[in-house]
Amino acid sequence: MTKSKTIKVDYLARVEGEGALYIRYDDGGVHDVKLKIFEPPRFFEGFMRGRDYLEAPDITARICGICPVAYQMSSLHAMEDALGLTPTPELHALRRLIYCGEWIESHTLHIYMLHAPDFLGYPSAVAMAKDHPQIVQDGLQIKKAGNAIVNLLGGREVHPINVRVGGFYRVPTATELEPLREQLLKARDMAAATVRWAASLPFPDFERSVENQYEFVALSNEREYPMSCGRIASTRGLDIPVQEYDTHFREEHVEYSNALHSVLIERGAYFVGPMARYNLNYDRLSPLVRQTAEDIGFPPFCVNPFKSIVVRSLEVLYAFDEALRIIDNYRQPDTPYLVTEPRPSTGCAATEAPRGILYHRYSMDEEGKITDAKIVAPTSQNQKTIEDDLRLMLPKFLHLPEDKLQAQCEQAIRNYDPCISCSTHFLQLHMERRAREGQ
């Protein structure tokens, strides 16, 4: 008769948010994978209604303590889209600079504190730090440089307050940016060393079969590696302006989760984040980053999600390189922000948060009161792909002892650096193994 086996983990560490993952499988395969998110979703969208359009960047920045700049950027670009406003190149560069700071902060936190322990066999960054203190200290130093960028441009390190629709409340002088340059130069060297270190980690061997290839989706534009503008492109030919997002993407409610799963209409799951950006925009990385990737033998197109830690490290290197380029070419904007006048309108924008595309759409009335808001976070877009990864990779790892199998599943989830607080808080993992009848 049935010989069942259950693996149950009540707390999946190093993932932000509250939810659970349930996997049911037997020797014949994986039968059920459900990523559950418990937190009541979408309150922020309702919370925004009736607020002034100028408040959107500061309010939505509170959705996440790790990527507030992304929320600010998507909301203000959406408002500017509604008002037909295009920021000047100088303001665009400054926005890009603060986004570099956030990519550095967020990616470095994930690389060193959350993901690296998986590869080195430690249950936590603290345990890893006892044996490898220099690794963790390097990570903290690199992250500090990212904090410095956000602090200078945003007015403070957490929840920047200097960003506004139309530009900034205050822009820095070239002299104010100069001290940052020295710090970034040193940190860029450390970031290059991080790439080499990350590439030396032991990676589980996992690639999807031809019929289950990922559809990577990211912003793409001809001028630059995408951060705050571009068309939405995919590895299966999607190439649309952001304004057509709602025509091509749909959010589906699944019974077991409060978060909506985002899918490509008639195609299903897709993959956003660093790997998608990298695969679709490799040629727009700086020469230093492409050369570094080449030096470590890392391909321009990566399909092993466990190697996302290398891609993140390359993006950190890029963010330093780009930040330095922006500082070296800095021209102080004539005016810190473009004046805006509200009008009845609807606008949308997608920017590249550290974890992938972050889509915002707002409508406002003639007084600039927000009448409707829609926010689609990267993690809700990746949820279905995370589930599919687990479904597809588990058969390959069933020979592993249960504790190792469980660790492999957790590591696979962390490949996506999921921020469940953004998508709707705490991940609990439940795995149930059932032997087939007669065994």
Add this chain to the structure above:
Amino acid sequence: MTDWAIISLGNRYRGDDGVGPFVLQRLRDRFGNSVDCIENSGDMTRLLEDWRDRHVCLVDAVSAEEREAGDIVLLDGLAEPMPPSLCGTSSHGFSLAEALELGRLFDSLPRRLAIYAICGENFANSAALSPAVEAAAVNVEKEILHLLTEQTGGPRCTNSP
């Protein structure tokens, strides 16, 4: 940088999780620039820099089933173990307990760490503070004000004559 710092953890737009920022804002209004008031919304690694070699009052919300909303738990963060309910709060996968452990490893600890943990009951986005939690917040504000007045001479007038 001041010798004393007040640090809040939590998100002001998530119901009772916002009690830390709520207390911080009230104390910032009292102390002006004479005490650093630092709002931390989830990145615990920042604590290593923010609290190093300083005297710190840290205010956070906790969810503890065995306690009533509005209960205040005062802990000596350097001497007492962190209760589990303070280990998993709004940390992006990295907890206050881990920040303390890393601080010990890297010699980045505060000289004093008074943790004011206020028990909450409603952590929903956009919810207001629960009445019991708001009342507790006012008491914590008074306690910190009293402590800092004893230690630093209290709030200074920052207005120019």
